[in-house]
Amino acid sequence: MDTIDRKLLQLLKTDSRMPLKTLAASVGLARSTVQERIRKLEEKGIIRGYTISVADPEHSKFEAYLWIRTGSATCAAIAPKVACLEGVLQCRSISGDRDMVLLVRSPSLEALAELRNCVAAIDGVATVETHPVLKDWI
Numbered sequence: 001m002d003t004i005d006r007k008l009l010q011l012l013k014t015d016s017r018m019p020l021k022t023l024a025a026s027v028g029l030a031r032s033t034v035q036e037r038i039r040k041l042e043e044k045g046i047i048r049g050y051t052i053s054v055a056d057p058e059h060s061k062f063e064a065y066l067w068i069r070t071g072s073a074t075c076a077a078i079a080p081k082v083a084c085l086e087g088v089l090q091c092r093s094i095s096g097d098r099d100m101v102l103l104v105r106s107p108s109l110e111a112l113a114e115l116r117n118c119v120a121a122i123d124g125v126a127t128v129e130t131h132p133v134l135k136d137w138i
Contacts, residue, residue: 001046004029005037009046012038016050061105062112063133066119068100073124075100081122087115098129 004027011023024034041047070078075093082091082102090103102119106112112132120128 001041005041005046008034008037009041012047012050016052061107062109063103063105064112064116065131065133066102066104066116067098067129067131068102068119068125069097069127070099071124071126078122078124082119085115085118087111 007027008023011018011026020031020035020038023038024031027034029037038047068078078100079091079093082088082100087104087106088102089105090101092101093099094101104112104115106115112130116128116130119125
């Protein structure tokens with residue numbers, strides 16, 4: 001394997017569907033020569049396949065925790081109302097300063113704000129704190 005082969009591999013790692021014509025122009029060789037080099041790299045097992053990378057649509061959305069304090073209503077009365085809202089993934093009663101926590105997902109910050117406002121407008125909800133997820137560690 002020489003520097004041209006390494007350059008071809010780097011180009012194919014960037015875009016495995018790059019046309020032979022583009023690859024050839026990038027390394028300064030004829031199209032047929034590049035085709036032959038790639039065939040040999042495949043035969044030697046250096047190139048074992050071509051793959052695609054797909055963006056996970058679940059990670060391209062915004063997630064947040066909504067911490068809720070109830071007012072005049074119980075958690076049992078509020079839970080069915082938030083459960084039917086699009087984007088609510090989990091609804092849990094908790095102990096401490098807050099009464100409930102929701103895990104929500106939305107396609108944009110604007111949609112997250114709308115969802116938060118819908119929760120705040122539910123009868124019996126006193127306050128809602130929004131805590132967007134910044135990074136997943138595990």
